[in-house]
Each structure stands twice: as C-alpha cells, then as structure tokens.
Amino acid sequence: MTHPLSVWLGAFVTLVVFSYLAKDNPVYRLVQHAALGVSVGIGVVVAWKQVLYPLWWAPIQGAVTGDGAASGAWWLLALVPGALWYFQLSKRWFWVSTLVSGLFIGVAAGLTFKTQILLILPQVGASLKPLNPFAGPEGFTWAQCGVCLSNLVFLVGLLTTLLYFFFSVRAEGRLVRVPMRVGRMMLMVCLGAMFGNTVMTRMAYLLERLQFLYGTVQSLFARG
Amino acid sequence: MVDWLAKLESLDRRWLYGGTVLVLLVPFVVAIPMPPGGATPATQGLYDRVESCPGDKVVLVDSSWDMGSRAENQAQLECVVRHLCRRRVRFVVTSVGVTKFAPEFAARVIEPIAAKAGYVYGRDWANLGFVEARGGMGAVVDGLCRDLHSVRPTDVKGTPVGELPLLDDVRSIQDVHLVYCITYAPVPEWISFVKGQHGTPVAFGSMSIMSPQYYTYLDSGQLCGMLAGNRGAAEYEALDGHPSLGTRLIMAASFGNCVIIVAALLGNVGAWAVRRRRRAGK
Amino acid sequence: MRRSVVRLITFVGGLYFLLEFLLPERAPAWLGGWKNPLTPWFGTATNVVIVVGTMAFLLGPFNLTRSHVMTLVRKQKGRVYSAAFLVALVVSMVATALKPEDLRTVWTVVYEALFYGVIAAFFASSMALLAFYLVSAAHRALRLSTADSALMLGAAAIILLGQVPAGDWLTCGLPRGLQLRSWSQWILMYPNTAVQRAVLIGACGGAFATGLRHWLGLGTRLE
Numbered sequence: 164m165t166h167p168l169s170v171w172l173g174a175f176v177t178l179v180v181f182s183y184l185a186k187d188n189p190v191y192r193l194v195q196h197a198a199l200g201v202s203v204g205i206g207v208v209v210a211w212k213q214v215l216y217p218l219w220w221a222p223i224q225g226a227v228t229g230d231g232a233a234s235g236a237w238w239l240l241a242l243v244p245g246a247l248w249y250f251q252l253s254k255r256w257f258w259v260s261t262l263v264s265g266l267f268i269g270v271a272a273g274l275t276f277k278t279q280i281l282l283i284l285p286q287v288g289a290s291l292k293p294l295n296p297f298a299g300p301e302g303f304t305w306a307q308c309g310v311c312l313s314n315l316v317f318l319v320g321l322l323t324t325l326l327y328f329f330f331s332v333r334a335e336g337r338l339v340r341v342p343m344r345v346g347r348m349m350l351m352v353c354l355g356a357m358f359g360n361t362v363m364t365r366m367a368y369l370l371e372r373l374q375f376l377y378g379t380v381q382s383l384f385a386r387g
Numbered sequence: 388m389v390d391w392l393a394k395l396e397s398l399d400r401r402w403l404y405g406g407t408v409l410v411l412l413v414p415f416v417v418a419i420p421m422p423p424g425g426a427t428p429a430t431q432g433l434y435d436r437v438e439s440c441p442g443d444k445v446v447l448v449d450s451s452w453d454m455g456s457r458a459e460n461q462a463q464l465e466c467v468v469r470h471l472c473r474r475r476v477r478f479v480v481t482s483v484g485v486t487k488f489a490p491e492f493a494a495r496v497i498e499p500i501a502a503k504a505g506y507v508y509g510r511d512w513a514n515l516g517f518v519e520a521r522g523g524m525g526a527v528v529d530g531l532c533r534d535l536h537s538v539r540p541t542d543v544k545g546t547p548v549g550e551l552p553l554l555d556d557v558r559s560i561q562d563v564h565l566v567y568c569i570t571y572a573p574v575p576e577w578i579s580f581v582k583g584q585h586g587t588p589v590a591f592g593s594m595s596i597m598s599p600q601y602y603t604y605l606d607s608g609q610l611c612g613m614l615a616g617n618r619g620a621a622e623y624e625a626l627d628g629h630p631s632l633g634t635r636l637i638m639a640a641s642f643g644n645c646v647i648i649v650a651a652l653l654g655n656v657g658a659w660a661v662r663r664r665r666r667a668g669k
Numbered sequence: 670m671r672r673s674v675v676r677l678i679t680f681v682g683g684l685y686f687l688l689e690f691l692l693p694e695r696a697p698a699w700l701g702g703w704k705n706p707l708t709p710w711f712g713t714a715t716n717v718v719i720v721v722g723t724m725a726f727l728l729g730p731f732n733l734t735r736s737h738v739m740t741l742v743r744k745q746k747g748r749v750y751s752a753a754f755l756v757a758l759v760v761s762m763v764a765t766a767l768k769p770e771d772l773r774t775v776w777t778v779v780y781e782a783l784f785y786g787v788i789a790a791f792f793a794s795s796m797a798l799l800a801f802y803l804v805s806a807a808h809r810a811l812r813l814s815t816a817d818s819a820l821m822l823g824a825a826a827i828i829l830l831g832q833v834p835a836g837d838w839l840t841c842g843l844p845r846g847l848q849l850r851s852w853s854q855w856i857l858m859y860p861n862t863a864v865q866r867a868v869l870i871g872a873c874g875g876a877f878a879t880g881l882r883h884w885l886g887l888g889t890r891l892e
Contacts, residue, residue, distance in 0.1 A: 165781065165785065166778050166781055166782065168778065168781075168782045168786065169781045169782045169784075169785040169786040170786070171786075172782050172785075172786025172787060172790070173785055173786045173787075173789065173790035174790075175786075176786065176787055176790040176791050176794065177790050177793075177794045180790075180791060180794035180795055180797075180798065181794065181797075181798070183798065184404055184798065184801055189749075192747075192750050193749065193750060193753050194787075194791060195750075195791070196750040196751070196753045196754040196757070197753045197754065197756075197757040197787060198757075198787050198788050198791035198792070199733070199754055199757075200753065200754040200755065200756070200757030200758035200761065201757045201758070201760075201761040201783045201784075201787050201788050202488075202761075202788045202792075203729070203730045203733060203758055203761075204730075204757065204758040204759070204760070204761030204762040204765065205487070205488065205761050205762075205765050205783070205784065205788070206487045206488075206726070206730075207726060207727065207730050207762060208761075208762055208765040208766050209487040209488075209490075209517060209765070210487060210519065210723055210726040211726075212545070212766075213487075213490070213516045213517040213543065214517065214518070214519045214719065214720075214723045215720065215723055215724070215726075216545075217539075217540050217541040217545070218540065218716055218719060218720050219720045221540070221541075238720070241717065241720050241721055241724070242724075244721045244724075245720070245721050245724030245725075246724070248724060248725040248728055249727075249728065249731075251728065252728075252731070252732075258671055261671075261675050262674070262675060262678055263721065265675040265676070265678045265679040265682070266678050266679065266681075266682040266721075267521075267522050267523070267682070267718075267722065268679055268682070268883050269678065269679035269680060269681065269682025269683035269684075269883070269884055270522060270523045270526065270682045270683060270685075270686060270718055271522075271523055271683075271880075271883075272679075272683045272880040272881070272883045272884035273682065273683030273684065273685065273686035273687040273880075273884060274523050274524075274525035274526060274683075274686050275525075275876055275877070275879075275880035276687055276690070276877065276880060277525065277579065277580075277686065277687070277690040278525050278575065278576055278579040278580075279579075279873045279876050279877055279880075281578075281579035281580070281583030281584060282575050282578060282579045282583065282609075282869075282873065283869070283870065283873045285583070285607045285608070285609055286603065286607050286609075286866055286869060286870065287870070288607070289606055289607030289608065290866065313855065313858075313859050316859050316860060316863070317859045317860075317862065317863045318863075319863075320859070320860050320863030320864060320867075321863040321864075321866055321867050322867075324863060324864045324867035324868070325867045325870065325871065328867065328868065328871055347817070348817070348820060349860050349863060349864050350864055351817050351818075351820040351821045351824070352820060352821070352824045352856060352860045352861070352864075353599070353824075353860060353861045353863075353864035353865065354821050354824075355820065355821040355822060355823065355824025355825040355827075355828065355856075356599050356824055356825070356828050356856050356857055356860075356861045357596075357599050357861075358821065358825045358828075359824070359825040359826075359827075359828025359829045359832070359853075360595040360596050360597075360598055360599055360615075360616070360828065360832075361595075361596045361803075362643075362644060362647050362803060362825070362829055363595035363596070363616050363617075363618070363640060363644070363829070363832060363833075364458070364459065364594045364595045364596035364616060365596075365796075365799045365800045365803045366411075366640055366643030366644065366646075366647070366800050366803075367458040367459050367594075367595070367616060367617055367636060367640065367643075368458045368793065368796040368797040368799060368800055369407075369411060369643070369797040369800035369801070370411060370458065370636055370639045370640060370643060371457060371458035371636070371793060371797070372793060372794055372797040373408070373411055373412060373415065374415060374635070374636070374639075375790075377412065377415045377416075398808065400805045400808075403801075403804050403805055403808055404801050404804070404805075407800070407801060407804050424834060424837040424850055427854055453789075453792075454788065454789040454790075454791075454792040454793045455792055455793070455796060457789070457793060458793070458796070488784075488788075491784060518719070519719050519722055519723040520719070520722075521722035521723065521725070522718035522719060522721065522722030523686075523718055523722075525686075526686065526714070526715045526718050526719075527715060527718075527719060529711070529715070530711065530712060530715030530716070533711060533712065534712045537712040537715075537716065538712070538715060538716065538719070544770040544771070545770070595832075599857060599861050599865060600865050600869075602857050602858060602861060602862045602865060603862050603865045603866040603869060606858065606862050606866075616832075618832045618833070637833060637834065638834055640833050641833040641834050641835035641836075642835075643800070644829040644830065644832075644833050644835065645835060646804060647803065647804060647807045647829065648826060648829060648830075650804050650805075650807040650808040651807045651808065651811040651822070653808060654807065654808040654809055654810075654811060654812070655811070655812060655813055658812060
C-alpha cells in the first residue's frame with residue numbers, strides 16, 4: 164500500500180518537471196539535484212547489499228568466523244584489482260587504473276567472439292527463404308505465392324541494404340545505381356517503421372504520467 | 388484562406404503542448420470502446436510458450452526496468468506474471484545489469500498479483516535481486532545459465548537461496564522452461580548464451596522504440612516471442628482474457644498517435660500555404 | 670613497459686573466456702578424453718568479474734560529492750542546489766540502509782517517498798517531456814518534400830495507425846489482408862527485418878574487428 168506522501172510528492176515533482184516546458188526555473192533545478200542525490204544514494208547501498216555483501220564480504224566473514232568455507236578468505240585478494248579503479252582520481256597515478264580497465268576490455272573482447280558467433284550464424288541461415296511458390300506441400304496456392312513474394316522482397320532488401328551500407332562502391336552504372344537506390348528505399352521504409360515505434364514509446368511516457376496525475380486527482384475527490 | 392493556413396506553419400508550440408495534454412486526457416475521462424484486434428505472431432509465441440510450461444520447470448523472468456521504461460515494461464511484466472499465476476507456473480525473478488532500481492519495481496508489481504493468486508514466496512516464486520554485469524554481460528548470463536546459486540547466493544532480502552524451497556529445484560538453465568527478459572532494450576547476450584549455447588527459449592519484452600531490431604531474431608527463431616510496447620501487453624492481456632493496464636494505455640495511445648499525425652499534417656499544410664503565398668507574392 | 674603490461678593483462682583477460690568457449694567440453698577419446706580444464710573455474714571467474722566490476726561503485730558518487738562539497742565550501746553560485754544534492758544523498762543512503770525488509774517503519778515511508786515520490790516521478794516525467802518535443806518536431810520538421818521522405822512518412826503513418834485500436838477501427842470493414850494492422854505487421858516482418866539483419870551482419874563484422882583490436886592491443890592507447 165503506497166503511503167499518501169509518496170503519491171503527493173510524486174504529483175508535485177511531475178508538475179515541477181512539466182514546468183520546464185515553460186521555462187527553466189529554480190524549483191526544477193532543486194528537484195533535479197535532489198533526484199540525482201537520491202538515485203546515487205540508493206544505488207550505492209543497493210550495490211553493497213545485493214552484490215558486494217553476498218558475493219564478496221559474506222564469504223570472507225564466513226571464513227574468518229568459521230561459519231563458511233575457509234576458501235572464502237581468498238576473496239580478500241579481490242581488493243587489489245578493485246582498489247585500482249580509484250587511481251582514476253589521481254592525475255599522476257592514473258595509469259595504474261588502466262591495469263584493471265584493460266582487464267575488463269580484454270574480458271569484453273573475449274566474450275564478443277562467443278556472443279557474435281552464436282548470434283550471427285543462425286541469422287545467415289534464416290536468410291535463405293523459399294522463393295518457389297510451387298514447392299509447398301500442397302503445390303501452388305495464393306497464400307504460398309504471397310509468402311514467396313514477401314520472401315523475395317526480404318531477400319532483395321537484405322542484399323541491397325548490404326550493398327548500400329557496407330560495400331563502398333561508387334554508384335556508377337545502372338548495375339550498381341539501381342540496387343543502391345532500392346536499398347535506400349528499403350532503408351527509408353525501415354526508418355519510417357522505427358520512427359513510428361519511437362512515437363509509440365514517447366507517447367507512452369506521457370500517457371503513464373497523465374494517468375498517474377489523473378489518478379491522484381481522482382483520489383483527492385474520492386477522499387473529499 | 389491561404390494566409391490563414393500559412394499561420395499554421397508558425398503555430399505557437401504552447402498551443403501544441405496544451406492541445407496534446409487535452410486530447411490525451413480524453414480517453415482517461417471518457418471510456419471509448421474500440422475493437423480489440425487480434426494477437427500478432429510474436430505475442431502468440433510467448434503466450435504459447437508459457438501455456439506449455441510443464442510442472443517440473445520454472446520460468447526465469449529477468450525484470451530489468453525502472454522508471455525510465457516503466458511506461459511500457461510494467462504492463463509487459465504484469466500480464467505475463469498474471470498468466471504464470473493463473474497457470475500455477477513457478478517463476479524466479481532476476482534483474483541482470485542495466486539498473487539497480489529494477490528489483491524494487493519488480494517486487495512492487497509482482498507481490499500483489501502473487502498474493503492474490505495465493506502464491507507463497509520462496510515456494511512458488513522468488514526474487515533474486517540485482518546482478519551487476521558491468522564487467523561483462525555475457526559472462527554473467529552464461530554464469531547464471533550454468534550455476535544460478537553461484538551467481539546469486541542470496542535473494543533480494545538477503546535470504547540464502549538454500550533456504551528457499553523453490554531454488555532446490557532450480558540450479559541451472561536446464562531447469563528453466565523459458566527466459567523472459569523485460570527491459571528498455573534486451574541485450575543479444577540472452578539470445579547467444581541462453582538460446583544459442585544452452586537451447587532454452589528466450590522471449591523479450593521491450594519498449595516499442597527498440598522492438599524493430601528484434602524482429603530479425605523472431606524471424607530466425609532465436610526468439611520464441613516478443614511483447615513490443617504496450618501493444619504487445621494489450622494483445623497478451625486479450626489472449627489471457629484479462630484486459631488491464633496495457634489495454635488502457637494502448638487505447639489512449641490511439642489518441643497520441645493521431646496527435647502526431649495531425650501535428651505533421653498541420654505543419655505540412657502551413658508550409659504549403661507559405662510557399663504558395665511566397666510564389667503569389669513574386 | 671607500462672603499455673606492455675596493460676596489453677598482457679588485456680590479452681589474458683580475454684584469453685580465458687575465449688579458450689573456454691573454443692575448447693570442447695570433452696576431448697575425443699584418441700586425444701585422451703580430457704575434460705575442458707577451464708570450465709570448472711567459470712563460476713569463480715564470473716563472480717570475480719562481477720565483484721571487481723562492482724567495486725568501482727563509489728567512483729561516480731565520490732566525484733559528484735567532491736564537486737558539490739567544493740561548491741559549498743567555496744560559496745560558489747548554485748550552492749543551494751549542491752546542498753539539496755548532498756542532503757538527498759545522505760538521507761537516501763540512511764533510509765535505504767536502515768529500512769527493514771519485512772516491516773514497515775518510518776524509514777520505509779521515507780524510502781518510499783524518495784524512491785517513488787522523487788526519483789521515479791522525476792525520471793519518468795523527464796522522459797514524458799520528450800512527447801511534447803516530438804509533437805513540436807512533427808509540426809516543424811516533418812516535411813513531405815521528396816520521394817524518400819514520403820516513403821518514410823508513409824511507412825511511419827501505417828505503423829502508427831496499424832499498432833493502435835484507432836487503426837483497427839478505421840479499417841475493420843476491410844478484408845484482413847488489407848487492414849492497417851496487417852500492413853504494419855508486413856512492414857515490420859519483411860522490409861524492416863531485411864534492413865535490420867543487414868545492419869546486424871555488418872555490425873557483427875565490426876564487432877569482431879574491434880574486439881580483436883582491443884584483445885591484441887593493436888593501436889589502442891589506454892594511458
């Protein structure tokens with residue numbers, strides 16, 4: 164059950180943020196700084212409580228008190244690379260932090276190969292779509308013909324987009340110019356689809372807030 | 388007439404903002420019935436996968452959204468959790484990477500639904516809380532797949548997973564029937580490691596703005612289903628026979644989308660009138 | 670010397686995960702049938718990555734706090750806002766740390782007020798402002814001036830109407846294949862998927878090349 168303080172504070176903050184549409188104002192800035200402070204403060208405690216405490220501190224504590232495995236004491240060594248992050252704060256010793264950031268860049272790079280291989284191979288395989296409307300289990304049907312036409316659009320779109328984007332050839336001669344033009348048209352359609360979905364999301368943000376404000380006003384009248 | 392239309396091109400934006408708010412408030416004040424529309428294959432795929440969950444397996448729900456994507460992700464979580472509870476499917480909730488505020492939002496949504504369905508925490512569902520993935524999302528996702536208890540030794544409240552009866556049966560991805568990841572933009576590592584390496588089906592619940600890029604995974608079969616924004620949530624609610632938040636918001640979104648189309652039309656009509664006036668003036 | 674040490678650490682960091690993936694789970698019998706020696710350590714390696722990565726959690730808060738404290742100490746412009754940041758930081762840390770998990774106390778109320786009343790409302794409302802800017806941009810910038818823009822706006826309009834009940838209502842009398850929602854689904858499943866897949870295939874090549882560059886330390890400067 165939400166305490167009324169949360170609801171009214173939320174409504175107040177929402178209206179203050181909307182006041183920015185008229186003009187940047189001191190109340191908005193105050194709320195902005197307060198919100199930043201709250202998000203940083205909660206983030207710090209959550210990082211300790213839900214990540215570092217159970218994975219790092221609890222095994223060390225268990226090893227010291229005898230409640231857990233003795234091997235938990237090895238986690239103390241994690242302080243060495245962990246502390247290296249904070250050398251970023253010093254101009255003179257900044258290079259020390261590159262040791263740990265280099266480690267994570269290496270980890271990310273090593274994982275990238277695995278991620279991309281497992282991601283892309285099925286994509287390439289799935290691009291081979293049937294184009295023969297007579298090859299269906301029931302022979303020729305208009306539905307099958309429609310699917311094959313759509314598959315053709317897909318294949319043409321895939322190849323022309325690859326040509327337009329990645330194969331940096333000069334658009335000379337109809338042989339190259341026409342496919343590149345088709346690729347560009349496909350890109351326009353895709354961008355239109357992405358824009359349409361962008362509008363859906365942006366409107367959803369506003370609708371959620373308006374629904375909240377409307378609910379708050381409703382509860383005020385219900386109580387009154 | 389052309390002079391009047393030309394004024395549309397330089398319409399004060401405050402009129403636009405005010406008009407937007409007024410139009411968007413209409414569906415909240417007045418209930419306007421509209422045809423529900425059927426489910427897309429993407430939504431149907433997720434629904435069918437949840438329906439087919441056997442009793443000895445669980446669903447892993449990665450709820451990694453916060454206030455920045457609550458507008459669409461909340462409805463996507465609600466409708467699926469409601470379905471899981473109706474089907475008496477046990478589920479485990481995690482929040483991998485992305486945002487530290489996710490477990491709080493997930494608990495806020497799930498607890499009332501689970502309580503109403505008579506679910507007992509620890510036996511029928513569990514919230515394992517936030518998992519930091521700053522070092523490498525792939526390593527964390529792969530680690531969760533191989534040994535869930537190692538990566539998450541406690542739940543969100545600090546209770547050791549050994550004390551939760553549900554987690555006795557859930558040790559690795561082999562005990563999971565479906566991974567459903569809800570966030571602003573689910574990362575492809577879920578597909579690479581969960582589906583690609585371990586073969587467990589994956590479904591996404593993403594914001595509309597990011598959903599176009601996931602259709603390629605639906606086409607290749609790497610995703611078994613997807614809820615795209617509030618539309619996906621509304622379709623899922625219709626399939627489940629429980630219209631709720633997603634349905635309310637998509638009804639209101641009709642008005643929002645029309646506002647954008649009208650704004651673009653007004654701008655184009657105004658620009659045409661200005662060009663016409665300029666040509667007449669010459 | 671420093672650069673060489675950093676490159677070596679970067680290489681070793683990536684080598685473990687790459688080898689663990691490339692080496693088979695079990696070697697063939699004629700090779701001795703040995704198990705992958707790196708797999709048993711995967712859980713520990715993952716937890717080390719999580720723990721060491723999370724240990725940087727104080728960097729950002731420390732920088733912000735230092736900046737705002739200096740603003741206050743030096744009595745610079747905007748010190749009221751800095752004070753608001755610091756007070757909010759301290760109160761939220763105390764409330765989050767002291768609120769019990771299963772009871773409702775005054776700290777729970779304070780935590781909920783800060784969480785739902787302040788940050789949830791603030792960040793959600795900030796995103797909501799984008800809708801207003803979108804309406805303004807649609808009015809001022811979306812112009813039907815070329816064939817390409819017409820194609821883009823046409824596709825956008827079909828998607829916009831095809832995904833909401835208004836579109837279903839407008840075309841409910843037409844055969845299913847001609848309804849707006851069928852058109853929007855077709856655009857998303859065929860042309861959109863084709864372009865997204867092409868971009869993904871290209872991006873994969875780029876990710877490989879970049880990953881290889883970083884892993885081998887070719888042409889990178891970490892200092």
